[in-house]
Amino acid sequence: MLRVAILLAGVTLFLSPARAQDFDALLPGLAGGFAQQAETVERLGALGDPRAIPLLQALADARLLRLADGRIAPQEGATPAEGATVIRINNRVRVALRGALGRLQLVSPDPAERLRAADAILRNRSAEDIPLLEAALTRESRADIRARMELALGGARLASPDAAAKRAGIAALGASASPEARNLLLAARAANAELLPEIEAAVAAIDRRLQMRRAAETFFQGLSLGSVLLLAALGLAVTFGVMGVINMAHGEFVMIGAYVTVVVQEVCRDIPALQPYSLPLAIPAAFLVTAAIGAAMERGLIRHLYGRPLETLLLTFGVGMVLQQIVRLVFGAQNREVISPDWMMGTLILPGGIAITQNRAWIILFSIAVLLATLAAIRLTRFGLEMRAVVQNRRIAATMGIRTGRVDAMTFAFGSGIAGLAGVALSQIDNVSPNLGTGYIIDSFMVVVFGGVGSLAGTLIGAFTLGLVSKVLEPYAGVVLAKVFLLVGIMLFIQRRPKGLFALKGRAADQ
Amino acid sequence: MNTRRLILLGFVAVLALLPLLNLLPEEHPLHVSDFLVSIIGKWICYAILALALDLAWGYAGILSLGHGAFFALGGYAIGMHLMRLIGPRGVYGHPVLPDFMVFLGYTELPWYWLGFDWFIFAFAMALIVPGLLAGIVGYLAFRSRITGVYLSIITQALTYALMLAFFRNDMGFGGNNGFTDFKELLGMPLNSGHTRAILFYASLASLVAVFLACGALTRTKYGRVLTAIRDAESRVRFLGYDTTRHKLFVFVLSAMIAGLAGALYVPQVGIINPGEFSPGNSIEAVVWVAFGGRGTLVGAVLGAFSVNALKTWLTSVAPDLWLIVLGCLFIAVPLLLPKGLIGLIRRRGETKP
Numbered sequence: 001m002l003r004v005a006i007l008l009a010g011v012t013l014f015l016s017p018a019r020a021q022d023f024d025a026l027l028p029g030l031a032g033g034f035a036q037q038a039e040t041v042e043r044l045g046a047l048g049d050p051r052a053i054p055l056l057q058a059l060a061d062a063r064l065l066r067l068a069d070g071r072i073a074p075q076e077g078a079t080p081a082e083g084a085t086v087i088r089i090n091n092r093v094r095v096a097l098r099g100a101l102g103r104l105q106l107v108s109p110d111p112a113e114r115l116r117a118a119d120a121i122l123r124n125r126s127a128e129d130i131p132l133l134e135a136a137l138t139r140e141s142r143a144d145i146r147a148r149m150e151l152a153l154g155g156a157r158l159a160s161p162d163a164a165a166k167r168a169g170i171a172a173l174g175a176s177a178s179p180e181a182r183n184l185l186l187a188a189r190a191a192n193a194e195l196l197p198e199i200e201a202a203v204a205a206i207d208r209r210l211q212m213r214r215a216a217e218t219f220f221q222g223l224s225l226g227s228v229l230l231l232a233a234l235g236l237a238v239t240f241g242v243m244g245v246i247n248m249a250h251g252e253f254v255m256i257g258a259y260v261t262v263v264v265q266e267v268c269r270d271i272p273a274l275q276p277y278s279l280p281l282a283i284p285a286a287f288l289v290t291a292a293i294g295a296a297m298e299r300g301l302i303r304h305l306y307g308r309p310l311e312t313l314l315l316t317f318g319v320g321m322v323l324q325q326i327v328r329l330v331f332g333a334q335n336r337e338v339i340s341p342d343w344m345m346g347t348l349i350l351p352g353g354i355a356i357t358q359n360r361a362w363i364i365l366f367s368i369a370v371l372l373a374t375l376a377a378i379r380l381t382r383f384g385l386e387m388r389a390v391v392q393n394r395r396i397a398a399t400m401g402i403r404t405g406r407v408d409a410m411t412f413a414f415g416s417g418i419a420g421l422a423g424v425a426l427s428q429i430d431n432v433s434p435n436l437g438t439g440y441i442i443d444s445f446m447v448v449v450f451g452g453v454g455s456l457a458g459t460l461i462g463a464f465t466l467g468l469v470s471k472v473l474e475p476y477a478g479v480v481l482a483k484v485f486l487l488v489g490i491m492l493f494i495q496r497r498p499k500g501l502f503a504l505k506g507r508a509a510d511q
Numbered sequence: 512m513n514t515r516r517l518i519l520l521g522f523v524a525v526l527a528l529l530p531l532l533n534l535l536p537e538e539h540p541l542h543v544s545d546f547l548v549s550i551i552g553k554w555i556c557y558a559i560l561a562l563a564l565d566l567a568w569g570y571a572g573i574l575s576l577g578h579g580a581f582f583a584l585g586g587y588a589i590g591m592h593l594m595r596l597i598g599p600r601g602v603y604g605h606p607v608l609p610d611f612m613v614f615l616g617y618t619e620l621p622w623y624w625l626g627f628d629w630f631i632f633a634f635a636m637a638l639i640v641p642g643l644l645a646g647i648v649g650y651l652a653f654r655s656r657i658t659g660v661y662l663s664i665i666t667q668a669l670t671y672a673l674m675l676a677f678f679r680n681d682m683g684f685g686g687n688n689g690f691t692d693f694k695e696l697l698g699m700p701l702n703s704g705h706t707r708a709i710l711f712y713a714s715l716a717s718l719v720a721v722f723l724a725c726g727a728l729t730r731t732k733y734g735r736v737l738t739a740i741r742d743a744e745s746r747v748r749f750l751g752y753d754t755t756r757h758k759l760f761v762f763v764l765s766a767m768i769a770g771l772a773g774a775l776y777v778p779q780v781g782i783i784n785p786g787e788f789s790p791g792n793s794i795e796a797v798v799w800v801a802f803g804g805r806g807t808l809v810g811a812v813l814g815a816f817s818v819n820a821l822k823t824w825l826t827s828v829a830p831d832l833w834l835i836v837l838g839c840l841f842i843a844v845p846l847l848l849p850k851g852l853i854g855l856i857r858r859r860g861e862t863k864p
Contacts, residue, residue, distance in 0.1 A: 301842060301846065305845055305846070310574045310659065310660065311845035311849070313574070313663060314844070314845055315841060315845045315846070317794060318838040319838065322834075322835050322842070324834070325834040329831055442664070442668050442790075446664075446668065449664070481676075483672060483675060491652070492651070494655055
């Protein structure tokens with residue numbers, strides 16, 4: 001009862017009292033002859049009073065009753081009330097009902113219904129809908145429904161016989177950036193030969209805007225791919241770029257980072273207090289687990305092969321195979337589900353209608369944060385200082401009291417830990433399966449080679465360049481050919497600059 | 512030295528006997544099953560691939576992680592010939608087009624399929640296409656002095672890119688499914704025991720020929736320079752040798768041998784698909800050579816046979832363990848067996864009085 005009262009209050013604010021009276025006066029017509037019924041339905045539709053919606057809906061469903069006292073009301077319950085008769089309708093009334101309901105739903109309190117109504121008007125546009133839409137627009141607050149209604153209004157104006165209204169419609173449609181508005185304008189070309197220049201100009205304006213939006217979206221996709229490449233390649237830039245150890249198991253470290261995320265999520269599921277923090281908790285967990293594996297691998301295996309890069313390559317490839325197979329045996333070969341937290345879900349609509357998925361936006365930020373943290377660790381910490389010293393001159397560093405073996409292990413662990421962080425990020429956008437890492441390893445080597453071995457700035461530029469170029473190429477060449485082109489491009493680039501974009505200069509370059 | 516030759520001759524003789532023993536009646540105690548003959552036939556092709564890889568890696572220091580691509584390209588070239596020979600016997604019964612082209616709506620044969628109805632042309636292509644690809648990649652890489660692990664990664668990316676490309680339907684190479692359902696080769700039905708024996712002998716003869724040719728090549732002055740490049744490339748360059756040309760030649764030759772191996776392989780297994788391009792296949796070939804002993808031709812052949820025997824046995828006994836064992840081979844060989852099985856055997860020989 002209260003809801004009805006609020007509804008009525010809202011309606012009376014919007015409708016003039018005269019109209020409200022019209023509504024009551026019209027109602028008995030619904031029970032009249034078929035011709036009167038059809039006319040009443042049309043007039044109720046034109047009136048724009050949402051109170052008519054349940055009545056008309058009931059009439060369409062053959063549930064509208066004429067009660068014993070002559071009032072009209074929808075049937076409640078399975079059978080009609082005593083003394084009441086069901087009001088019958090014919091096909092003509094049904095047609096009128098469909099149109100009237102469509103218009104009335106524009107002012108319905110339910111947003112989904114309003115959107116549906118705007119769509120219905122858009123489908124069969126007529127000039128009669130113009131005042132309705134204008135009235136509905138004055139009280140519509142939801143941006144997406146407004147956009148839909150404006151589109152429908154433009155279409156309706158375009159369909160009106162009045163040239164001024166048509167011009168207004170063309171201008172309104174031309175100011176949007178929707179492909180549907182473009183289609184409406186194109187469809188109207190044949191019927192409006194005299195307005196052709198205006199229509200063409202409006203279509204061109206839409207095309208320009210659509211193109212800009214596409215460019216912006218491609219740019220974002222490129223940034224997103226670049227951030228993923230950056231995350232995958234950063235660890236490699238440390239182990240391969242700084243230490244010169246080629247680690248073919250790097251992709252498997254990324255994969256293990258993703259599986260740590262899965263495990264942390266499952267542990268947190270049992271502890272309700274921790275549940276919302278499973279992803280933030282997974283970040284240090286993944287770093288520590290992969291760093292530990294990396295340290296063990298460096299001390300146990302790789303250490304014995306320094307100076308023999310090809311053997312190191314084979315050995316690390318073997319480690320990768322073993323890790324991948326162990327994960328497959330423990331967790332199964334099928335994909336594991338990772339649930340993204342709420343604040344990462346959904347799509348962000350930027351001004352201009354550019355759609356951005358939130359989780360990818362977060363990953364871009366995360367990759368930059370990891371890059372800055374890596375830079376800080378190398379530039380500002382004691383460990384970073386020792387690491388640089390060992391890279392520059394191992395023997396002198398040793399004479400200065402730096403335990404080079406320990407620094408080697410820690411550097412390798414650090415690079416492996418960054419791979420684990422990449423795994424946490426990738427678990428949010430990719431399938432978590434034992435072969436997660438294989439798809440990224442070649443790309444990340446390309447990033448490191450392209451950017452210049454041993455340069456974090458090169459890795460940053462390299463990752464985003466490769467990400468952007470491949471997303472720009474993809475619409476023209478397809479995913480596969482874009483990859484092939486990129487590969488050929490890098491090979492040709494290496495012809496010009498064999499040491500990558502940011503080559504080390506001076507003495508360090510010869511080592 | 513003579514005992515070594517005798518062992519090799521004995522090995523070849525035993526292999527040569529297998530198809531003959533296969534022709535014995537089944538209840539005969541010396542009968543060899545079809546399965547064994549076909550699998551040894553496959554291993555012989557793998558051994559040729561191992562020789563190709565050893566020539567590049569063991570002798571010239573070029574570790575290619577993309578030799579599977581050259582192998583697969585050779586296989587595809589012969590596969591195209593075999594597809595053309597199916598003729599109107601396909602499921603759709605089209606007189607010219609293979610089934611998958613009819614299915615994909617091709618109306619005529621793409622230009623790059625022309626000529627593949629001649630065996631000689633297809634066989635030549637099985638060598639030329641891998642050679643050409645290796646020539647282009649090698650020229651670009653060696654010219655800008657891309658060596659060591661960089662070259663390895665580039666060759667791996669190459670085979671990865673080719674795999675993605677061949678998975679595409681519109682490449683005109685059968686996409687996902689590749690080529691299969693072959694009927695005949697040079698007028699011989701492929702499913703008969705005689706054809707199998709002939710293919711087996713062709714592979715064995717190729718293996719022996721490649722082995723002898725590689726052996727001869729490595730003993731020439733050119734071969735010595737190659738080994739020198741492997742050990743100290745800059746020094747050889749400063750001595751006035753054109754190392755780029757030396758490496759390019761051996762890389763192209765190696766790719767052509769790999770193509771030959773692929774061409775012999777496909778008629779025997781009866782199928783070729785883009786999976787053959789997968790980087791894992793190439794890297795498995797590397798482990799054959801590393802395990803057997805790189806830098807020795809016998810080691811490459813020994814490695815191909817022993818690792819594949821292990822694989823066949825393990826994948827039937829404990830399929831889950833195979834990848835772990837393979838991974839452990841990769842780990843153990845550089846650490847414990849840097850010279851491979853051959854190194855182990857030779858060291859034993861030296862310590863004995």
